Amino acid sequence: MNIPKEYLNEFPEKIIDDLKESGKGLTDSKFKKVLEKTLEEYKKARITPGECVGLVGAESIGEPGTQMTLNTFHFAGVSEMNVTMGLPRIIEILDGRKTISTPMMEVYLKGKLSGEKVKAHALMLKETLLGVVVDEFNIDIADLKIDVLLKEDKLTERSLTSATVANVIKKAIKKATVTKEDNTVTVKLTGKDASLNELYRTKEKLKDVFVSGIKGIKEVLPVKRKEEFIIITAGSNLNEVMALDFVDTTRTTSNDLYEVHAVLGVEAARQLIIDEVMKVMENQGLNVDVRHIMLVADTMCVNGNIKGITRYGVVSEKSSALARASFETPVKHILAAALTGERDELTSVVENVMLNQPVPLGTGLPGLVTEVKK
């Protein structure tokens, strides 16, 4: 259905899409009527200037917060991963924490793949440390060397060969000669400070040598989701996963804000905040409109970086010293304001509350210009 131009500019995209979608098969005159009626309802539902949307948004997120469970983990069926949910997750997102408690990715794959193939891909993602593919470390005290016995099946599972492993070890361990024989890699210490202690330390070091896969991906789990397999990972490394050629980069996501911000930009990070908060809310069976979460996400992302809702983040950037002081560490803010000779223009809410003046929101916003007889 085509929408006449005079209406096209009146509606937001969503309504236009709805109209196009549901308006199919209507006669022109009826469609006209629909347009008129929709416009009327839309105009009625428009937000009023001066509306304190921020506070309403804060209420809409804060109020259900008291009903959320503190339960950190949840089980959505047996096969899913444990993810931080509930209040702790919301706090984590809104704090803008750099390290989150359960980083996770959803990796979508290109094309329709069989389960086997997906499993193979999944194993390629998984971070493999030497300790996993090793059967045994044999320490030879006399020669100051370690024989590393590799497990054949684990290697083939990850399409590795003992040669590549030997190379990796060579790169990782300095001051040692590395030789390979069948499935045994021998690490012999060289250099002056070669000692028994050093040998044991080397052994421990060997266990943590990164062999293959992607750093940070601790666990992989192929899951069927609507007709296709995706890989859910514990641990996140968006940058490197996206570089793999079998990964569908358009749909693959991480739940780590800063990673998404670094790889995909602020807009993506903003969307992630919205999605993640919404996910928690829905999971808890709470009904919150997206607009409120959008507003929070936008305040956190306005200047191109992620700022948490903390005294170091969003609140610290307020222009008014009194507004900052009324949140946390008041003395610090007042002293700083004194040194820099700040001027508080009283444009925000708290200062005016402090001074018993009307607040510049809602009914306090419009002024009346009139002459009063003196």
Added chain:
Amino acid sequence: MEESEKYVYKRVRFIDFGVLSPKKIKEMASAKVVTPELYDKEGYPVDGGLMDVRLGVIDPGLNCKTCGSKLKECLGHFGFIELARPLIHIKFVSQIQALLAGTCRECGIPLMTQAKIEKELANIKKLEKEVNQTIVAKYIKKIIARLKTQTACPHCKAKQPKIKIEKPTTFFEAEKRVTPIEIRTRLEKVSDEHLPLFGMNPETVRPEWLVLTLLPIPPVTMRPSITLESGERSEDDLTHKLGDIVRINQRLFENINAGAPEIIIEDLWDLLQYHVTTFFDNAVAQLPPARHRSGQPLKTITERIKSKEGRIRHNLAGKRTNFSARTAISPDSKLKINEVGVPKIIAMKLSVPEKVTEWNMEYMKQFVENGPKKYPGANYIERPDGKKKKVTSETKEAALEELQPGYVIERHLMDGDIAIFNRQPSLHRMSMMCHKVRVLPYKTFRMNPAVNHPYNADYDGDEMNLHIPQTEEARAEAEILMQVQTQLISPRYGSSVIGCIQDAVSGNYVLTKYMKITKQEAIDLLYAIGVDEINITKEILDGKELVSELFPKDFDFKGESKTGEEIEIKKGKLVHGVLDNANLGGGGAGLLLRRIHQKYGEELAVDLLYKLFRLGIEVITRYGFTASLSDLDLPETAEEKIQNVLKESEGKVKEFITQYEEKTLELIAGKTLKETLELRILEALNKSRNEAGELVAEYSKKDSNLMVMATSGAKGKMINFTQMCGCVGQQALRGQRINKGFKNRTLSVFKVGELSPKAHGFVRSGFKGGLGPSEFFFQAMVGRDSLMDTALRTPKSGYLYRRLANAMQDLKVEYDGTVRDASNKIIQFSYGEDNIDVSKSEKGIINVKRIIHEVEQS
């Protein structure tokens, strides 16, 4: 002329922050304090003492010597003391250090080449224009850090030894102490133009002001003394501290004048520094806090400002109010939804100012005549010049005489007055709504139970607050913006927050689902709920027809009931379907109410809701509704089937356990054997409970009252039903079976390492049959855990809320449709990307499908 004087012409436009200069301190002081004594023998404040009458009055009857005003009128005046030696201001120590380390000790120029100074000054200026203060502060921090590393002055080539602080206030330069006198002279050398490099504004602060030579004495009104019952005076903490300062300062003066040895003078100097430091902040890390004789630390200036109980959050951002009341609440479904029942005792204490005009003279006189003790009376009269007089039985005759137009009478609260009703915690705006007053007997606030949900109230002892707006403006705003009917639709999710609850839901459900009544009964019911135009012709009619009498005649609605059945209202007639919580309820349900509100406006919606609510209750009280134990009875076959399901699952669990012990259990990816076992067991047991639930739902009586409550959504869910007559199910702690207790077992009645369901919190019995001792114990464990969860969650979510509210409170929609913050920065170009107000929308959207449907119908 008199009238216009009442208007407020003055308004604070801005507040400047700065540091007080010694000159300014002297200027604003009205007394110099020279003696630590407070009062003379007669108990009169000593001249030049800390309680000097020039500093303000705190005793009734005395007049302030500076401004001549009485107590409460005089705000108090500052004084000052001259310090015998300069002292460091504790709060500026880091700034002083930056200045000392960053400028040359000889010439006072920052330790950078002239070119660099100019470049950095320009940079800072640019930054200040472009970005906010925090980023500038960060930049300045970097400059200071760089300056500190310099070892020689590029201008006069003087060597710059490292400046060290021995906390809190002593400075050292190359192991030699730098006295505050030296510091001050060095700071004097720093020129105004270089100050921006240190983040200081030369217009409001000079570096040498950071070293105190004069100390302002706060007015006595800021530190009033209290008279104890014994007649003794107890001074404020600040007065005590100031007393110490003045005493030591005088001693220092005397010693200096007497030419005492340097060591004594230095000791006194340090002591004075300590006192002044603790005067500003009594929680400096390296200093022992100054204490009362009782050992309790003094509350000095910083402690007064700081934290939740401090000046800012307690007194400035939050204020106390008059004209408010608080008492317990109780329900009264006969009150209108936007009414609140106010006890007469309260109505006689709270008052509303009403102006006397020549037209309402007689009416107003009545109040004064009744006086404060007879309802409706008056408590105060106010003369046009602002003098207030209390009305008592003695003064009321005189008051009546002098009453004339222009007077204001504070009369008792009456029916129809505007009040704001509130229940803490006030988590959203529906926690404070405007109601109309109904004065009633007894001592509780009464409210319609339909508004329980927005207040989150119940009647197990809840108390609520009532506020009476005192100005015309406030009343108008409350009535237009805050009244209950304006708050029907929550801005959180865009559907009704207010709706029928409990019995009202059951009543409507029973009525629309089962009932057939006679004409008499129908008319009786309708009349009882306040419908007085009744057109019923049928002799016998069913509940649907009765309810249909309430809807507007052109109302069309299609929806779903809670159980998913279709419900349809055509031309104001309930054609099929039942009314239940999904359509009548509050808190996000209540789609029917949402539609009514949208189509017919809030007045009609609130009226219809009232009638539906009353109807539900009326029906239930007339025809009876009770829950009995027999509602839970199941036929024997069902009991058997449930037992079989449970047995089966237990068998399955046993199988898993043997598999686990033989290590043949198939692993779940990424899980250990034990974890797999636990998951499998949980899965099996939950499945069995669900199956038991299905059996209960299938075999229990469908029309029992208990079942009606569950299916209508009035109270309880199917799960509660299952737990009562079927099986309570697995008790889980943090998503796992119960594993706490003794070593390798939960309770001593179980074998060590036992893995069976019953040993890890599976409650096989139902509440009706009764729980076994261990089952009961597991239940109690989980119950306690959930209590803990609530206790821990409340402060966490409260803090999150506070932060959110603080961060976003300034955001508003501008006239151009953008969302902006206090400094006019754009946050969103259009609110929510489509400018739709959630509280005016239909669950956050414009329902195009419904509109099309309506157009097609017409």
